[in-house]
Amino acid sequence: MFDEDLSAFSTRDLLEQAAGCRAIANKADARLLECAQIYADRFHPSTCPSRPTRGAGDGRERAVVLGGEGCPEIAEFAVAEFAVVIGVSPGVGRDLIADALALRHRFPLTWARIQAGEATPWKARQIVRACTKLDHAAAEYVDRRVAAIIDTISPYRLEKVTQAAKQYADPQRAADESAEAADDRGVYVGRGDKHGNKTIYIKAPAAAVNRHDTAITNIAEALKALGDTRSLQHRRAEAVGILPDPRFT
Template sequence: MIETLAAEAREVTDDLSPADLLATIKASRDLENTEAARQLALAARWADLHPPESIHTAASFTVPGSQHEEPIAGDGAPPVAVFCCAELGTTLGITTTAAKKLVGHALELRHRLPRLWAQVHAGAVPAWRARAIADTTIHSTPPLTVEAAGFVDAQVAAVAGRIGTAQLDRLVAETIKRYDLATADPTQDPEDGYLAVDPRHVTVDTDDVHYAGTLRIEAEVDLADALDLDRALAHHAATQQALGSLLPLDARRAKALGDLARTQTALDLLTGGPGQDRVSSGADEPGLPAARAVVIHAHFDASFSGDTTVFGPTGRMENGQRLVLLEQIQSWCADTRTEITIKPVIDLNTQLTAQAYKIPADIREQVQLRDRTCVFPRCTRPARRCDVDHIIAYDHDADAEGRPQPGPTTTSNLACLCRFHHRLKTHSPWRYEMTAPGVFEWTSPHGHRYRRDHTGTTDLDPPDPPDLAVPPGLPRPRRR
């Protein structure tokens, strides 16, 4: 189907002149912006259908861990029943967190940034830009009041949303000063206009791994810290060169940053310069932490050649399910004072069973290795940070009453669920079953069915597509 559509698209575009092609691309982008704006309106309507009042219909008490109301936008926007974001996310093919963000942005725009909301649906501001502004006003520190958000809305709307990140930060800082919001925090100086929004951060982009096995780090730090870090990196890079490193300067500085992260302040064979004594590596000195205080779960295929174990050139890291080179793992382990622990191989096809409700360490490890992540559709939280759930609930009274246990603690009845989706499964109509080892089928409250396995999430016999006619009260797509 996809190949057919791609071939038809090529046939259409091959006949277009350059001018017609540009016009077609622009029309496609206009349609994309129109549908993105409509999606925001539909997300807001979904929130309207799931207010906090929809949570408890038959009882006035709550069970610990059950659904609760959650404000996902700023002050003045209505809260929602938080479980509703899960089904919206699976329908859209995104995570629950991304769906919650979509609904939060829609409510923020509609209730606290109404001018920008109107401009989005008039086609003057693209939805992605409006969502970026809404995200900033939602997560402002200190929080923006309704009046302060209205001021930001008026200023942004005056320029039709053409505002960059730096300008928006300055606008929010000025708003905080104008409305005396910083005085609520005793650590903030009310005369400090732009410092009310602290720009410092260190961001490690773990979602974008280069083919060479590197990650991008972005940081905004204090001036003195930045200068100290620069001097430390320059010193370590020069030390590596003196020890014979042939890496370029940028690579040596990057390696030095890793050494600093591991508190590895002394290297083997390090000398202070001509005529100075050799400095000990400190390997036997008490009080120094291991060079690499980090746990890496890597899996490689192996075969035997005589008495020799031969590993494949590539493997998989559990965190993020990323490929890793055997050569890279070897270089990490060869560094100074690295602690290495090798765990025995666990057969994922063996059925392990325990007699009690508590899950033993060996069964937990097997389930985590099998599932890799939370098994809810679209969720990517690593299995080692998840709960291990009894798919069919364990009956604590079965043994005492002489009944067979309906939900035994066995591999075929256990699955990894992050805490949110564990609560969702326990306290909502969502249901799932394991159809094969590591393969799960989920059914949503509205009858949508999904298969979750190692390849990802697949929609199963989705309901008939709804009528695309625009519901009353929602903006209609603009026709060009």
């Protein structure tokens, strides 16, 4: 399959080939998740007594729970071993094992659809990761709401459905997450480059960002009406310099 000359394919055959590759990739991703699950089972502290389960702070290995409430413990250092053999960082390996365990123990309906080839693994992983802090019952509620629609709607709509299900299942947790997100707000200015440019990153309430964006767009359009022939993005950048001067604005 992978030795064929794609340039000789008709458009229809090329699209069929692409679809086939996507299906193979999904099967491989599902298989990798299953490998992670079985690997984690083999390094559960109760089944590997040679691995100590000490408390935190003494420098020795301990048992950790990955994936959220309801997932089994795994020996801490086993994560790094798994990551090395699949060629990823320990953090990425940890996330993979966490997602795999969460799918099996907290999102069984979604996991069943992945195994049946009816749900894309990476989409499912985004859902379970967004629900890591939910308790087991709340996670299962989200599972019931989203399992059947993962591959029927866009990722954006899927995210909205997931958020709505999370809020219904655990309103207090949703409120806490909103408060935590508010703590991340700020305005950050990057270093300048050798050409006199700088970047600015703003995380603020959506309404404030929308108003700011509208003001920038209005100034950019005014500059165009006054004869500025530069591109829209150049005019928007110019507007950032105009905004601090209320009279000029």
